[in-house]
Amino acid sequence: MATDDMQIRRYEFKKALQELETLKGRGTELVSLYIPPNKQISDVVQYLREEYSTSSNIKSKSTRKNVLAAIESIMSRLKSYRFAPETGLVFFVGHVATRGDQTEMYVKIIEPPEPIQTFMYTCDSYFHLEQLKQFLVEKEIYGLIVMDRKEATVGFLNGTTIQVVSNEQSLVPSKHHQGGQSSRRYERLIEIAAHEFFKKVGEIANNAFMPLIKDIKAVFIGGPGATKEYFFEKDYLRNEVKAKVKDLLDIGYTDETGLREIVEKASETMKEMRIAKEKDLMNRFMMEIRKPDGGLGVYGETAIKNALEQKSLDLLIISEDLNKVHYRYRCPQCGNTRELMTKPDGNVICDKCSTPMVLEEEEDLVEVFYRLADASGAKVEIISGNSDEGKLLQKAFGGMAGILRYVPKAANPPQQ
Structure with a gap:
């Protein structure tokens, strides 16, 4: 959790x-x-x-x-x-x-x-x-590599902070204009030096990214020219890191300035990734409730609360803009308690002794449902109220929805 x-x-x-x-x-x-x-x-x-x-x-x-x-x-x-x-x-x-x-x-x-x-x-x-x-600001972690044949910088974007892991200068010699066998031999030496440089950059990136690979949202590789494509296509990065590479971006710098440039260029992709995650969550839920038998989708405060208490809810989706309060009343006469999702206009009467009850506690509904989810092992996803999915969740489903692990059995199943 x-x-x-x-x-x-x-x-x-x-x-x-x-x-x-x-x-x-x-x-x-x-x-x-x-x-x-x-x-x-x-x-x-x-x-x-x-x-x-x-x-x-x-x-x-x-x-x-x-x-x-x-x-x-x-x-x-x-x-x-x-x-x-x-x-x-x-x-x-x-x-x-x-x-x-x-x-x-x-x-x-x-x-x-x-x-x-x-x-x-x-x-x-x-x-x-x-x-x-x-x-x-969302504290998402992204891996960053900016490079050409002369220089490479590896770093992270952690929330809004860019962290430099390493800046490396290569020993790859420049192209030369000699001809004949000397030229071919020199070209081979250049390629060997480039390979060793790429290998070193790959090791630095692998060592930096692998301990956090589960938390890294994506990796972006940038630089001028075709070096970044060559580096990505070859086996310099581990498969786990390679699988996280989201985009190769053309940028002009390969130092710390390049890290800032690649973050700026990748910002739209990062935003789209956050939106895509919320879209996937809501699509899963919508697919369930569209099934003829209602599927595993559930919504409404009472239905979700019951599912959480029965430990049958697998995923709870809550709108960040849900602004509701849970009320707990206590009877001063017999100590009976009663919980309500909405505040009544008049007195709350004890159903045991008919005494007017006293408001004992007000608590944010999200915190109440999160506590129930934590106790039942359900996963919780809080999505933005600004996205289309967040607005749909708020307007059509009261700000919360869920996906069940299974359909709970009825307490009194119909007789055959």
């Missing part, structure tokens, strides 16, 4: 940022604090003490009071940390506007999915999310 875990963490992270983006302060009293992993907590506390002293001079009484309360809240919570976590720590604290002229204290602490690089403290009428928004 590692890939599924990554998807749900990204979903929860995105939801948190969406919530933060809606919050506003009455004045410049919302504190955003970014602590990189290498920053000493003691240094951060000292910095906050200085900010506290400076903020004591704010003219507006209400703004001063709220900013000082936010700083005190952060310093109090920092006592729980000896060191910053591996990816750093981000605090969003302050009095946010509610109804009318009312405000309420808001605290959100986030451990980002990737390390933050810069320490930042701001006090504004909104929370600063710029550093975190970059982590919403």
Whole structure:
């Protein structure tokens, strides 16, 4: 479930940022604090003490009071940390506007999915999310090779970051203009040198890509001229790496600049690959529900929840834009609980003792269904709401669909 875990963490992270983006302060009293992993907590506390002293001079009484309360809240919570976590720590604290002229204290602490690089403290009428928004980009891994006979560079595209593995200069001599036997002998030496260079580049690429071959979405090879085609067609790359090669692209450079150029040229193909995956998922589902007997396709919150609880669901497909809440009510009289997918207009009455029930918990529906999928061993795919497939899933099937492992037997099968 590692890939599924990554998807749900990204979903929860995105939801948190969406919530933060809606919050506003009455004045410049919302504190955003970014602590990189290498920053000493003691240094951060000292910095906050200085900010506290400076903020004591704010003219507006209400703004001063709220900013000082936010700083005190952060310093109090920092006592729980000896060191910053591996990816750093981000605090969003302050009095946010509610109804009318009312405000309420808001605290959100986030451990980002990737390390933050810069320490930042701001006090504004909104929370600063710029550093975190970059982590919403899909973290897909691509292998990159740019080359000609003179030079080759091997690297990765990891999310939006280009990583250079190795840059190699060849010893292949230039063409010469001598004739006769000397020319043929020299040509052979050139081809031997080229072969050894290609062999070395292939070994570097194989050693870099093979440990991550299951995670690499595709490999792109680029360069000027026909060298890239020759390199690809011969046996310099292992079969597993060769099978991942998606495209050969004409580019002008073979150094780190070439890696950036090939990423730019391959960007449309990468986008199409993401869309193709979502299309394949929805096509599988649509093929099932078009079968005369309904096949293994299932949709609707109740049907999917039942399938997950029966452990009969193999694949759960959820729209990233699904914005629904699961409600849990508890009876204060007898302790009976009741779960609802929609919030009722009036009171929820206990079906055991007829007492009005109390709302105990609200939880994002995606998280509820993910937990059920995790317990039952079902795979989870969260697809974009911007694609045609995502829009179809949202509008026609309520934002979620599934494919069963098998059709569950009816509890009371009809008598013969």
